[in-house]
Amino acid sequence: xxxxxxxxxxxxxxxNEEGEAHTTTIDIxxxxxxxxxxxxxxxKGKDQIIAELFQQYELALSSTLTAPIERPLSEAGGxxxxxxxxxxVVLEEMYQYRFLYHNLxxxxxxxxxxxxxxxxxxxxxxxxxxxxCQALMEQAVIDARGQQLLGLxxxxxxxxxxxxxxxxxxxDDRPPHVTIHQGVLQLLTLIAPYLxxxxxxxxxxxxxxxxxxxxxQE
Numbered sequence: 001x002x003x004x005x006x007x008x009x010x011x012x013x014x015x016n017e018e019g020e021a022h023t024t025t026i027d028i029x030x031x032x033x034x035x036x037x038x039x040x041x042x043x044k045g046k047d048q049i050i051a052e053l054f055q056q057y058e059l060a061l062s063s064t065l066t067a068p069i070e071r072p073l074s075e076a077g078g079x080x081x082x083x084x085x086x087x088x089v090v091l092e093e094m095y096q097y098r099f100l101y102h103n104l105x106x107x108x109x110x111x112x113x114x115x116x117x118x119x120x121x122x123x124x125x126x127x128x129x130x131x132x133c134q135a136l137m138e139q140a141v142i143d144a145r146g147q148q149l150l151g152l153x154x155x156x157x158x159x160x161x162x163x164x165x166x167x168x169x170x171x172d173d174r175p176p177h178v179t180i181h182q183g184v185l186q187l188l189t190l191i192a193p194y195l196x197x198x199x200x201x202x203x204x205x206x207x208x209x210x211x212x213x214x215x216x217q218e
Contacts, residue, residue, distance in 0.1 A: 003042060004042045006032060007032065007039060007043060007049065008049065008052060008053060008056070011023070011028050011053065012053055012097070012099075014027060014031060015053075015099035016096075016097075016098055016099045019099065019102065019103060020050070020099045020100075021103055021106065023046075024046070025039055025040075025043075025045065025046050025049075028046075050107075050111055051111070051113060051114070054097075054111075054113075054114045054117055055117075057093075057096075057097040057100070058117050058120070058121060060093055061093050061094065061121060062120075062124060064090055064093055065090065065121075065124045065125060065127075065128045066124070066128070067086070068086065068131040068132050068135065069127055069128055069131045079136075079199065080188065080191070080195065080199045080203065083135075084202070084206065086132075087160075087184045087187055088180060088181075088184050090160070091160075091163070091183045092180060094160075094164065095164065095176055095180060098164045100114075100118075101161075101162070101163075101164040102164060102165060102168055104118075122161060125160055126153060126154070126157045129153050129156045129157055129160070130149075130153045133152060133153055133156075133191075136191070137149075142191060143194055144194050152190060152191070155190050156187055156190050156191075159186050159187055159190065160183075160187060164179070164183075167179050167182070174217075175213075175217070177213070178210075178217065181206075181209065182210055184206070185206050185207065185210050188203050188206060189203075191203075
């Protein structure tokens, strides 16, 4: 692995575990067992590290989020199970850069470029969730139209965007798979009132899996 990539990899790990605000370039250099001068040769400060990590994140997440939008409606995922797996992948990718969400308001105030990028991501998340709901409507899985549909999409976008912040405040640190599974379950909970018996059965299965996860933690 190249030195520049090692710096980014280590910075991401430290930001996720210790928090971006509590991690300095000195901490990163010490973790890598390199001199601050060597790190400065590659990145002139933490701002540049944050900017490049966010670029990586935005590129990766955008690539995933565009799939339901670009797919023809006739080929779109028309069942809850398929979209459950998709949302799980989205939350997994978000979790890899969770430091952004744990300190979101502060980061957005200090890094204007990241703020602009986050606005693009939120708009893309909203468009993606609208495409998913539209596909579910097309297959008569849910029946939510007009303002009801827009409200459902906005609530799902809010849940998806702020889930890791909420989960950290409520539970501190939990196993990633538990946090991610509950995040997807919360998204499905918003759709649940619109589901028929067959699709609702899958939702109940997801509830049972989550309850089993909690039991195993005890």
